[in-house]
Amino acid sequence: MPSPSDRPPHRPGILRLDEQAAADPRRTGGKAAALARLAARHPVPDGFVVTGAIEAGAVAEAYALLGAATGTTEPVVAVRSSATDEDGAETSFAGQHDTFLGVRGVVALLEAVAAARASGETDRALAYRAAHGIAAPAGPLPVLVQLLVPADASAVVFSRNPIATGTCEVLINAGLGLGESVVGGTVTPDEWAVARPSLAVVRRAIADKRRMTVQTPGGSTEVDIPAPLRRLPSIDDEQAREVAALAVALERELGLPVDLEVAWAGGRLHLLQCRPITTLSALEAA
């Protein structure tokens, strides 16, 4: 794969995730900018951000380049809005904007990008902004397009246990498949607690997991896990330690306790998101 410096910049209105400019939240929004900063040192899936007006030719070209890097003409991508002020240290906007998983082909991609942008202006989002005293962003809402990780397992990871704040452990909630069921709370996840700094597994609870999100040809869907497989562990101890080490490293880099969204595909760990733990900061401040 070519290194960032080998690759030409996209047309105006589109920034590659590994371009330096993408790390500026005023241009790419909080979520994409945070990922752009992480992409330099961590396994963040490749992608680009639509910052300006949605121009079909430019989006198609960026999409084709993304595919070329993986050897496919129509890569499966995830499309998310990236509000300019989202993922700031003060407020988490998690779940306030629509996400489109498993998008494939230029036509579907353009639809998804437009829909993700429009969602920034929905009543729901506006109400949230009003409640938190945050103004609506000035320019068009940046939209992040990233290669979708065909996840075998996904996890939400807290570098500090947000419930038992006195303990010195990384907390991992993991489920089978794509991360939506774990993030959305529709599944009771498997839970690991990994001590820090030793990275010893101190607790492991395999849950009766009833739901998982899987990739479908047109996107993704949440399905029931058949009864005989509900207690299949989503990850093993080695994977728990691997991701705990990543969480500790990220906390050190950012200087704050963090929560991560991660996914494993074919045994490889991918970092999908990293945010400061807002609730924990509040607790510790109190």
Add this chain to the structure above:
Amino acid sequence: MSTNITQPIVPDAPPPFPVVWSDPADAGLFWQHDPMHFPDPVGPMEAAMLKRSLERGFSHGVGVYNAPIERVLVASVNGYHYQSMVPVTGTPVELAARGQAAEAAIMAVIGRVEAFWAQDMLPQVQQLLAGWETFDLAGAGRAALVAHLDDTWERLGRMWEIHFETVLPVYLAISEFDELYRGLFPESGPLDSYKLLEGLPNMTVEVGQALWQLSRRALVVDAVRAAIEEHDAAAVPGVLKATAEGRAFLAELREYLALYGRRADKWTIVAPSWIEDPTPVIESLREFLRRDADHAPAVTTQAAAAGREQAIAEARARLAGYPAAIVGQFEAMLAAAQHATVITEDHNFWIDNTTLHHLRQVLLEAGRRLVADGALDVPEDVFQLTPEELRGTLAVPGSDLRSTVAQRTSQLEARRALQPPPVLGTTPPEPPADDAFGRFVGKFFGMPPAPAEHEDELRGAPGSAGVVRGPARIIHSITEAGRLQPGDILVAQTTAPPWTPLFATVAGVVTDTGGALSHCAVVAREYGIPAVVGAAMASVIIRDGDTIEVDGAAGVVRIII
């Protein structure tokens, strides 16, 4: 012997069915009649055989896996076979722990079920069979025959231990794959999962294909073809002996029987095996002679195999976006269920059929000695003796058993008119557990059918998908197979493995007993013909010649006329 009389649970059985328990405690157990395997009343020898085989074998099977069943008891009530699975008692915590341990033990075997059968079980079976095959029955002296009879009972018990140690993981592998498939594809039909298991090579398929080869040779030799086509099946061997070509063909038929003929009509020792009386084989040959190459058994198997591969490819495509752990489990369970499906057929060939054949041969030889002693009129009368009576009279000749036999023979005849209630004794307080074992029991023996929605409709369990209409042929025994014409719908109380060739002729099957995993359903799917199983009284309600419609996927039989 105490006489504790209990009323049957089902009160509306018309003829009285008096129940006398030899042990009063038996009245407190829950007893189930198994009409799928044992529809008819049996005499004392067969009752003793079933008790020795099943109590020892089934109890071993549940014990070796620590299943939540303490042991299995067998009772012959008015000659009808009843069995009771005595559940393990304990606290809910103990029972749950035992259930989990059993499931883990069985799943471990399921994970290597092919090697388990081929390396662990089958060599033991073959070693036991060698004990019968190498013994010169006709040439044995009296003492040697008595010793061989003792060996036979012991070998029989061990054989049925192996049988149940094998079938529990084998049927659970298929049942759990079905559960997994339905869980992954909730919108699928009740029989869709079995499509992924069809058309695999097994002993049943081999027996049919070898017979087809034999029929192709008969086809090209006029004298042989005419002998089979123009004479009663029973007369065919005599006609063949008259010509040189016929004698050559008879030698080939004997070779076929030596390989595949150790099997009888139904699970019984009273019916002759194919080696003794090849009439059913000749009936099948005659039917094969009418077919062209497009209807060879291999064609059916190939079609089933193509359907299987397509169904597997479709399932894999639907799982393309699923986590590797889920796909891995699906593949592992699919492979195990495919091996298990082959073993469901192969174990019948090696254990059930062959063991019954050998036991019958030993008993008949003893019977011949008793005829020579003047104790019996015909060798077959041994089946009206208890094992103890037979052994005693064989070892120390002198008693005349003919009046005992005559009395028991007429008693057995009288018992055929009885209608055995499906259950006896005391209803268990708990319904069967919704665990892997409980689910399998339901799919094998069948669940009570849903009530019919229309007057002219019978409900059973889906056995094999498809809708077909045709004349009903009520068949009670394989000897009636000659009445079946292509397009007929076979209606029977139950179908035993030796009936398999009939499935090639008929257009559909309806049975009174069984579930989706019963032998009848498995074979019907193999042959791609619709089947409804477990349709309760179908063979009594439907009249021979009625036009009926079988909707296999729905589990419904409609009586048109």
